[in-house]
Amino acid sequence: MVITLSFRVIHFGVDFKFEFIRRTCLDSAWVTQMEAERVIDSQDRDLNGRLVHPFLQPALKYPRHKVDDPRTSSGKVFTDNCMASDELFYGAYQDADGKNRGEVNGTLVLDLCAWDTHALATMVLAIMAEEVSGYKISINKGGAGVDITERMSSVGSGKCTPTHLNVEVWTSSTLSDLRAYFNESYQVGGVGYFGLSGVYTTHQFVLDGMKATPPYFPDFWKHYKTSEALIDALNVVSFKSKSKYYPPADTICPDGAMGCKDNCEQTEACAERESNGKDCLVLALMVPDYDQGYFQAVFDNLDIPAYFCFIGYDGVNQFAADAAKTGDPVLFYHYEPDLFHVTNKGKFDRVALPRTDPERVKLATGDYGEHGFGVKSSNPVDVDYPSLALSKFAASVVKDLPIGSLFSKLTLSDTDINALLGEYSIAMSGTDPEPYFRAACNWVKTNYDTWRDWHDRLPMCTFDDHIVSHVTGCESNSSLHEIQFGWKAPNPGNISLPNDCDGGVAALPATIATSRSCEWIEANQRTWSGWIDKKPECDSSFYDYNVFECDSDAYRTVKYAWKLPFASNSLLSGECSGGDKLPEDVRIDCEYMPTSSPTFKALAALAAIVAVLLAAAAAVVIKQRNAPIIRRSQYEMLLLMICGGFxxxxxxVAYAGRPSEMLCGIRPILVCMGFTTIFGALVMKSLRVYRVFMKSAMKRVKVTLLTILKFLAIFYVGDIIIFIGWYAADFPEPTITTEEASEFRGTVDKISCSSSSFIFTALLIFWKTILLVLGLYLSFLIRNVSVDFQESPWIFGSVVVVLVGCVLVMPMSYLVQMRAVTYYVFLASTLLICTMLIMGAYSHKLLNRTYGIWRRIH
Structure with missing residues (x-):
């Protein structure tokens, strides 16, 4: 079947200002009027908090939805270089003078075709989509009807003039072309009203025919074949004599096209009748491609003697309207729905041709006059024109969007479209600058019960689907975080309200202040979402503890506090209620001896006394350095031993106090230097005695102080090399380690001087052991030297003192767990006592020798 239908251009032009009428239809006055008429309140809500009348609301002020279409995001669409000269585009937020295309991306583009019913239905859809559903609307006008689905695709005209919806498509002759792009578009269904073409005459002519003698019936096709009176009433000669209608101002059907001659076609029956000297009737047609060849073929196959004269759309309307006024007989082609039938309601009747038959309709070829003027056509159709279901088409990109549901439900009945045409006729007779919009708006306002069923209600607001949370404080590493809530799609006019849901969660939850980490918040949404309605029960995770620095009693206090205390009472938590209470304070041992401790002060005073005694001893040695007993004891070595005591x-003293880089570095140096200096001096004294008295008994040997100091330097050089290597590779930094506390449930940070390896400490111990062994060996060699020069007992005694000190200190350092203050007391006491014992032993020796000399003298 080939049935083509074209339409006159509608009144949208370059002066159309859709932007000025956007969101102006459903105003507050309409809502108030509807409330008064129905005795309802548009703001009533049900038990779920949803609006009882969700669509009885003023036009949405802000968009609610958008169409994410890659095609409309291109900056090239709907530009002058991309559009045909007869195409127009009205984008969202287009400026007043229409110099720019307006906003395209994200908008819903409606395809507008060139006839009244399409424009009116499109305006109804635009009002529904923009003012009720919340889409930004753009309108594309122009383009061929066969390209409707191509404009909905991503190829061809879809690249330049992409569209999303077309509300009225006549598919009778174009469906095969439309199917070519069904991979990116789809046929939504019928728009509701039907398209119908036919042959019409005036109602008065029908009445006059019934009264005639004999009667004839202009509303039935057989009488056009058999009634001479009817044929004479519609005489073609009379028609052609009326210059107002014929010939048309411009040639509509050129001679030879579709069998035309002087803008007219002729049936074979008419040619035969004229050959017999009789006239034929005339059927006024619009243009050749309106239902091309259909009615001509039907009349020809029914042997009706007729002319078909083309006088244009406006010409037919004027011809028929004038006939209705004057009562003249008329026979003309027209179609419904159309404004003509609304403004001339009741004046015209449709001529009944043989009942339509789908099988016969399929035979229509769309041809006529192919064999010449007055020669029978090969087009076999001989039944009335079928009633066509007009279809809606949509781009696949909108299928699953809310507009897809609205579009599928949008249905306008024949009564509705005629009412729209009536509104349009009224608007056209007035001064409204946009009659199509005004007609559609008036219809929408008076047909609330019809269109409210087209819309789906907004979903109920839920926490998971419509609310988003944002955690503050994560960027600044703050311990306090706030979980703030907002709508995923807030109302641009009031961000505290949602824009895409209704009822359910009535308001945004209050901000939740929490001490939880950002990682925990992200991973435990199900847990903290329960805190929106009720605070959690307090447990140990809601409070923390703070370990204070060492006090003068060598204890650290552990104080508990809520991570987020209540603003007016720190004993209460601001993020939980009930459950556990804050534990009592706990005191734990300090990991070092604080310098504020009375114990330290006592030991420091003792060390000061020892230092004073050492200084006094040094002064005595220097003053009495020429005394025989001092000279035999080598006063230089005595001074070195005293320095080692310092x-x-x-x-x-240095082993007390909070570890620092200076203390960590100086502590092993002081111990090692003290040991090396004291024992080095003893060993050098023994070495000097050995070389003088034992090395060569028959030869006088002189051992200078410089020689002794060179030997002593060997021990210092060994210490220095070890310390340089140690401090360069693994300096004993003050290191904080976190350990599980035994006094309370938690961990505590402890600071100590720490090296990653024990090897350097072992080297120092080994090096000191060599010094001890060498001292013992030399003391053994000089055991028989004169008592005045004998050092063996003192070296051996010093070794014993050191060994005893090591036996006391080493287990405390590595084997026994004890308080740091206790360890320090043992260590400091051992160092001071050992120093005093060694120094005291030599003082006793000097005193004994001095007393013996004094007795011999006296």
Missing amino acids: FTTGAA
């Missing part, structure tokens, strides 16, 4: 005394 080192060990200093170490007793």
